[in-house]
Amino acid sequence: MKDKKEQQRIEYSVQNLLALSIIVIIIGIVLVLRFGQLSLLKTVNKVDLSNYQHEIPENRSSIAEARRGNIYDQHGQPIAMDTTSYSMYAVLGGDWAEGEVVQDIEQTATVLARYIDLSEEEIRKLLSTEGSDQVEFGPAGSQLTPKVKEQIEAEGLIGIQFKGSTHRYYINDYFASHLVGYVQEVKRESILQPAFKGELGVEATFDDVLSGTKDFGEKKNQKQASQGQDIYLTLDTRIQNILEDAMEKVNQTYQPKNLGAYLVDVKTGKLIAAGQRPSFNLNTREGIDDLWSNLLVETANEPGSTIKILTMASAVERQVFEPGEKFMSGKVEVYDQLVRDYNLYGWGEITFEEGLARSSNVGMVELVNRIGDQEWVQQLEKFGFGQSTNSLLANETSGSLDFSNPVSRIMSGFGQGFSATPIQLLQAFTTIGNHGEMLKVQYIDQIGKGENSYQVQSMGQVIDPKAADYVLDIMVDTVHEPYGTAQSFKSNQVTVAAKTGTAQIANPDGAGYLTGENDYYHSVVAYFPAEDPQYLFYLFLKQPTENHGKIGSQMIAEMFHPVVDAVMINQ
Known part of the structure; x- marks a missing residue:
């Protein structure tokens, strides 16, 4: 089987060499432009990052005011950081001013017009306001960077003053928003105390680390400002931004109830990219009311047919069928229930391998x-279903693995009758791409520079290596053979092993399942390069409102390919 596949892959690679070259060139141009913006212009979202970097000294212990730790990706690219901005005002009079009032309105207006978005005439009118001891300059005089403040101060203008305020700034508006999270400003009695409190995601889970408040408040007469530690996530900014763009296009086109996509380094368990829709703007919170839940850990669904790769691996390990053995497809009775294949009539006698594809x-x-339904349930427990992954993220659910109904125990073999979160599925699926060993999926790379570096956490050898590798080979057929259900995930750049899923959605108002045309949970689990998997990619799309004549796997593929192309271009 492997020799035949290797020959097919070589022929396939040659045929698509030209297409690969074109894709590499296009993506290369996009990446060069993006990194050119970051490296040369130092701007993101029209914000000059060099201004903010300027205000953060290397030795943070010298800062008198409490500072929250920054959040970075695994390569040290900033994701979230504290920034100080300034509002400018002019002192026009008052006994308290002690002579520090604007002396020359004309000169002051001429100089300030060079730094803020107001004309000289507009500034003169403000400075000539009668009956006011001081005036502000509106939006044009607010949110000034430290660099602009210093430039204005260097002009030596008498009567021009500044008031500083600290903000939490997120480099990208939409960037794994529910995972990264956000903060709220808090009222503090002293600048020694933290200005923010984490409210969601990593910002909330590691609030005491980021704010440096683990011991703050426990000691009386605290004299030193709390200084938070930086956190490095396992995310890759380049891949994450590409994923966000791809997800937004699919979300706008097909308008699902929700969707999610998670890329994992299958050899380490590192979460490389994570996104969902609905999402929200990290800086403005726009969209947060559409969905507060982090779908990665807080929402469990019946997984559907992606679970079949685990069923197959468990069967191979126990040698309950011979390679190439056939069964009669179409329909089968399970107690008082009739189970059918998705095409209702099946494909006649086929091998179990073809049955998976x-x-x-x-x-x-x-x-x-x-296998035996009781032993199969025990195997599901070994895969981690029905129990928390201990992600530390708020409101993680354990899903449901309650099989009081014997019918559900059998149907769980094709992903029905129990529920699981994406993070549970990701961890279980690491077994197939990692020779049967299950790894913990983690999103923290390290805390503090050079400290607490990433450690791979093995959850044990859950499946025999040969069984896992055997299933991976069949998943290649699922993509490349004409009868496979995952043909939409065939890539011009790399050999992909994949398994699709289309699950019914349980009726939230009673027994049974929803029956609408689009009431399905579409998903795919994929590994690449299939010869020696480095990446595990799990994507789902729930209840699309508009399908535009496409099936679920075709919709999901529009998120899949841009990310795979971006990953492989650097290999």
């Missing part, structure tokens, strides 16, 4: 019966 429910029922 075709996504046969009947084949999985037969395998669970041979």
